[in-house]
Every structure is written in C-alpha cells, then in structure tokens.
Amino acid sequence: MKIVCVCIRPMKNIIKTLVFGTFSFLTINTTFAQDFQELIVWEDNAKSSGIREAALAFEKEHNCHVVLEESDAVLHFKRYRELPPNYDRKPDVYVLVSDRLYDAVTGEHLEPLSFMKNDADLYIDSAKKAFFFKGEYYAAPRNMDTLVTYYNKDLLKGPLRDFHQYSMLNAQMQKQGKWGLISKFDQLYITYGIISGYGGYLFKQNSDGTYDVDDVGLNNLGSVAALKALTEFSSKSSPRDLFTAKGWDVMDRLFMQGQVAAVISGPWAYHKYKQYLPNLGIAPLPILSDDKPMRPFFGTKGYVIPKDSKHKDLASQFIEFINQEKWALDRYNKISEVPPLKALEESSELKDDELALAILSQSKYADAIPSVPNVNRIWAPMGEALYNILCNQGDPKAFLDQAVDLIKDTKNQHVDN
Numbered sequence: 001m002k003i004v005c006v007c008i009r010p011m012k013n014i015i016k017t018l019v020f021g022t023f024s025f026l027t028i029n030t031t032f033a034q035d036f037q038e039l040i041v042w043e044d045n046a047k048s049s050g051i052r053e054a055a056l057a058f059e060k061e062h063n064c065h066v067v068l069e070e071s072d073a074v075l076h077f078k079r080y081r082e083l084p085p086n087y088d089r090k091p092d093v094y095v096l097v098s099d100r101l102y103d104a105v106t107g108e109h110l111e112p113l114s115f116m117k118n119d120a121d122l123y124i125d126s127a128k129k130a131f132f133f134k135g136e137y138y139a140a141p142r143n144m145d146t147l148v149t150y151y152n153k154d155l156l157k158g159p160l161r162d163f164h165q166y167s168m169l170n171a172q173m174q175k176q177g178k179w180g181l182i183s184k185f186d187q188l189y190i191t192y193g194i195i196s197g198y199g200g201y202l203f204k205q206n207s208d209g210t211y212d213v214d215d216v217g218l219n220n221l222g223s224v225a226a227l228k229a230l231t232e233f234s235s236k237s238s239p240r241d242l243f244t245a246k247g248w249d250v251m252d253r254l255f256m257q258g259q260v261a262a263v264i265s266g267p268w269a270y271h272k273y274k275q276y277l278p279n280l281g282i283a284p285l286p287i288l289s290d291d292k293p294m295r296p297f298f299g300t301k302g303y304v305i306p307k308d309s310k311h312k313d314l315a316s317q318f319i320e321f322i323n324q325e326k327w328a329l330d331r332y333n334k335i336s337e338v339p340p341l342k343a344l345e346e347s348s349e350l351k352d353d354e355l356a357l358a359i360l361s362q363s364k365y366a367d368a369i370p371s372v373p374n375v376n377r378i379w380a381p382m383g384e385a386l387y388n389i390l391c392n393q394g395d396p397k398a399f400l401d402q403a404v405d406l407i408k409d410t411k412n413q414h415v416d417n
Contacts, residue, residue: 037311038112041317042080042094044073044301050331054322059322064314073097073301075117077104090405092315096304098130101327102371104304105133111305111312112136115320123361127340130368131302132209139302140319143337146194146298146366148358149181150273151262151281152255159262159283163233166262170237173261181286182251183264185234186243186390188382190264192225193296196367197288198226202378203370211370216384216407219400227389227396229289234390243391250398267338269354282354284362332356381406382398 043051047067047087055066072078073095085086096104104110116137117128120128122140131139151159155178160166169180184190192202199222204215217223239260241250252269256276263269264285266310273278285294305312328339329349338344338359350356369375385403388394 006097018173031144037314038067039064039093039311040067040089040091040317041067042071042076042091043096044070044074045070045192046333047073047337050321050335050337051327053330055318058318062314063319066318068233077109081107081109082402090308090310091306092309092311093303093318095301096131098139098300098302098367099151099371099375101131101133101138103371106179108318109307110138111304111307111309112138113140113316113319115126116140119320119323122341122343124340124342124363126298126363126366127300128191129209130300130371133371134208134210138302139248141300141321141340142303142323143288143332144298144300144340144363145267145338146359146362147190147264147266147285147296148292148355148362149264149283149285150255150269151256151277151283152260152277153281154258154277155261156281159281160286162287162289163229164289167233169261174237177259179239179254180237181258181262181264182237182239182242182254182260184242184247185230185238186222186247186383186386188379189297190385191230191386192367193228193285193294194230195223196290196295198222198229200226201367202308202375203372205370210271211372214374214408216404218378218396218407219404222394223400227386227400231390231393231396238390243387267355267359282358284358284365294363295365295367296362297369298363300368378407 033372039050041055048070052068055068058064059066067209069091074097076094077096077100080091080094096110116128119140120137124144127141127144128137131137131141143274149159155173156169158180160169163181166181171180173180185194195218197216200220201217203211203213204217205211239250239254241247244250247381251260252272255263256273258277268280287293301324303317305315309315322331323339323341325341325343325347328341329344329347331337332339332344333349338356340360340363344350345357345360381403388395390401
C-alpha cells in the first residue's frame with residue numbers, strides 16, 4: 001500500500017497530505033497539544049479546497065484540529081456503514097446524497113441536527129425538505145443542482161417564457177433547417193419536470209417527510225395531460241435520433257454547432273457548452289400552460305453527523321459555521337457547486353453568474369428524488385412508456401398505466417444499493 005506524506009514546518013502549523021487507498025487526507029493546522037479535539041470530516045473527491053479556509057478559521061475559533069479526508073461523496077454512506085465497529089478513525093462529519101436519507105435514518109446511522117430547526121429558513125425549501133424525515137432535519141444542505149435552459153444568444157436574444165413561445169420558435173427555425181428548443185424528453189429525469197408541473201408525482205409525500213410507496217402518481221390525470229401536451233410539442237420539434245441511445249450526443253452536437261437555439265440540460269453540460277458557445281445564456285426552465293412552472297428533479301448533498309461521532313457538539317458547530325453565507329460563497333467560488341442559501345440570490349458576487357442564479361431560481365420549483373427503497377425501479381418502466389408514447393404515438397393513459405403496474409409489482413423487491 002502506497003503512502004505519500006508531504007510536511008511543511010514540522011511540529012507546528014503542519015499541512016499534511018496523505019493518499020491512502022481511495023482516500024486523500026488533508027490535515028489542517030496540526031499542533032500536538034494534548035487537549036485539542038480532533039474533528040474528522042469526509043469531503044467529496046477534489047472538493048476539500050472548498051472548505052479549507054473555513055476549517056482553518058474554525059480551528060482558530062474553537063481551539064481544535066480539523067482533518068479533511070476526500071473520497072467520492074456518493075459512496076460516503078456506504079463506506080461509513082462498512083467500517084468495523086471498533087474502527088477508531090470514523091468521521092464526525094460526512095457528505096450524504098439526499099436519496100440515501102431513508103436508509104441512513106431508518107438504519108439509525110445519523111444524529112438529528114437540532115440547529116437546523118432555527119436555521120431552516122436560511123435554506124431554499126426544496127433543499128431543506130430533502131433532509132427532513134419524521135419531524136427532524138438530518139443534514140444541513142451543502143449544494144444542489146437541477147435542470148436549466150441553455151440558449152445560444154446568437155440565435156435567441158433571451159430565453160422565452162413558455163413552451164407555447166418555443167413551439168412558435170420551432171416553426172420559424174425549421175424553415176431555416178434549425179430547431180428551437182429540444183431535450184431528451186424520452187428520459188424521465190428530463191420529462192418529470194413537466195409531469196410534476198401538471199400534478200403528477202413519483203410517490204405521494206407525507207407531511208413528516210416520509211413517502212407513501214403505495215401511492216404512485218405517474219398515471220394520474222395530470223401525468224396523462226402532461227404527456228399529451230409533450231407529445232404535441234415534441235412531435236414538431238425533435239430532430240432525428242434524439243430519442244435513441246445516442247440522443248444525448250445528438251442534442252449536444254446540434255446545440256454546439258449552432259443548429260439549435262435552446263436545450264434543457266443540467267449543470268454537467270455547462271463547461272462543454274461554454275467551450276463551443278461564447279455567447280451562451282442560461283435561464284430557469286420555461287413555463288407550462290396555465291402558468292404552471294416545471295418542477296424538475298433536483299440533486300442535493302448535505303453535511304451529516306453519524307450517531308457514533310466522538311464529538312457531536314463540535315461537529316454540529318462546524319457544519320453551522322461552514323454553511324454561513326461567507327463560507328458558502330467561498331466554497332462556491334472554489335468548487336462551483338451552488339449552496340442552496342436564499343441569501344445568495346441577492347449576493348452581489350453572483351449577480352453576473354447566470355448558472356448559479358438559474359439553479360437557485362429553478363430550485364424553488366423542484367422535487368427531490370424520493371428517498372425510499374427501490375426508487376430505481378421506476379426508471380426502466382417509465383423509460384419504456386415514454387418511448388412508446390413519444391416515438392410510437394402510443395396512448396399516454398395506456399402506457400402510463402402499464403408502467404405504474406410494473407412499478408407497483410416490483411417496489412417491494414429488495415435491491416442491494
């Protein structure tokens with residue numbers, strides 16, 4: 001096993017970086033005073049730089065020692081759960097993806113965050129609700145992302161308000177051999193925002209944050225209406241091969257080549273689009289009929305405290321400290337992940353950041369992927385239904401009913417995730 005150690009100014013104010021297996025360890029401001037509490041914090045891969053200065057400031061204020069360890073945040077809960085009971089280097093804080101909340105809480109792995117009852121109003125509603133379960137908050141939201149509209153300012157001076165306007169734009173641009181607004185509407189991750197905007201849902205959410213997995217809302221009246229409207233729109237505005245396995249590449253290529261005015265996609269596409277389109281614009285998603293907003297899925301991560309943390313009080317203070325507006329902005333400037341703080345919408349530092357502002361704005365109208373067992377059973381049946389409806393002109397009601405029947409048949413089957 002290879003260990004690399006770099007030390008500067010030994011014995012005092014040490015900055016030590018270790019690579020150990022799949023983890024990177026960054027030790028900040030180490031002194032060897034016996035009375036220092038050591039706080040072990042797991043951060044996402046290559047993202048500890050986002051909280052390094054905040055951690056240094058916290059050390060000085062609380063006379064403690066913060067150790068930052070990096071690994072893939074998607075796997076933090078799995079890695080933590082697999083640690084031996086007597087392991088003496090367990091984290092005091094780690095990053096949890098919101099769709100693992102159910103497993104983490106019902107398995108009694110997390111400590112509720114009492115300070116969030118006072119701080120909850122600081123956060124965008126959708127982000128904080130993603131970590132609310134049976135009357136308690138179990139994480140402080142760290143960042144979130146959701147779908148946005150990217151548009152080419154050379155083809156479109158500004159984003160259009162609604163799908164009706166984009167439909168008219170499609171008709172105009174097709175006379176030039178180009179397209180108005182396109183996206184991978186055969187994918188539930190994209191289309192859910194339309195379904196939800198019309199009143200559909202995956203599982204009905206209860207007031208305490210739990211879900212009723214027997215109540216699947218993907219074939220209700222709203223979902224059927226959504227697919228009828230989408231079919232009418234996409235039948236007139238979908239390039240060849242868009243709804244195939246290579247559709248993502250088709251969409252990106254046409255947009256970057258200036259053949260499409262606007263696309264719906266996520267933050268992952270930003271750097272690629274910006275490289276090809278200097279005049280790239282970013283905006284929230286278009287409005288549906290009757291002024292209904294789209295409600296896409298959003299992804300969010302939060303800082304949590306495991307039940308067996310040795311320093312729960314200090315860990316709680318650390319999370320509250322690094323999520324202050326000052327340090328949240330510092331984190332965003334360094335790692336480009338948007339903190340879901342309401343105050344950031346009014347921040348002068350973000351006034352020209354179209355991506356951050358679009359995400360913050362759209363996140364007010366977005367739904368978390370339900371944190372329930374086997375939610376992944378939804379994707380395949382709905383993907384098949386969407387393909388048949390959009391590509392084969394199938395009856396929306398019939399194919400949505402069929403998909404929901406499959407989801408209900410499999411929802412109680414165990415999936416090892």
